[in-house]
Amino acid sequence: MKAGAHVYYTSRWARVRWIALRRDGFACVKCGARGRLEVDHIESIRRAPERAYELHNLQSLCTSCHSIKTNDEMGRAPNLAQIAWKTAVAELARPIGERTKKCLRV
Numbered sequence: 044m045k046a047g048a049h050v051y052y053t054s055r056w057a058r059v060r061w062i063a064l065r066r067d068g069f070a071c072v073k074c075g076a077r078g079r080l081e082v083d084h085i086e087s088i089r090r091a092p093e094r095a096y097e098l099h100n101l102q103s104l105c106t107s108c109h110s111i112k113t114n115d116e117m118g119r120a121p122n123l124a125q126i127a128w129k130t131a132v133a134e135l136a137r138p139i140g141e142r143t144k145k146c147l148r149v
């Protein structure tokens with residue numbers, strides 16, 4: 044089971060996640076991307092379970108920035124192929140009109 048699963052399946056998480064996304068303007072706080080966003084625990088649930096629902100401990104990240112942060116925390120080099128794949132899949136999941144210009148030029 045993923046660390047923190049007991050948090051992610053609660054209605055309390057759904058609420059606080061939504062508030063964090065809205066606060067961050069539905070954009071990645073690192074790069075400003077607006078595709079698929081994940082709400083990250085700045086201090087991980089494993090490290091600080093008491094902060095799991097704390098708004099100040101949450102930030103909206105795109106899948107790429109989240110992967111980079113997670114790999115960094117785990118002491119792993121970023122998996123660039125995985126990041127490129129996740130980014131492409133997230134982009135394709137968006138309506139055509141909302142895709143980035145870079146994607147439309149392909």
Ligand SMILES: [Zn+2]
Pocket residue numbers: 071072073074075076104105106107108109
């Ligand atoms: Zn980002």
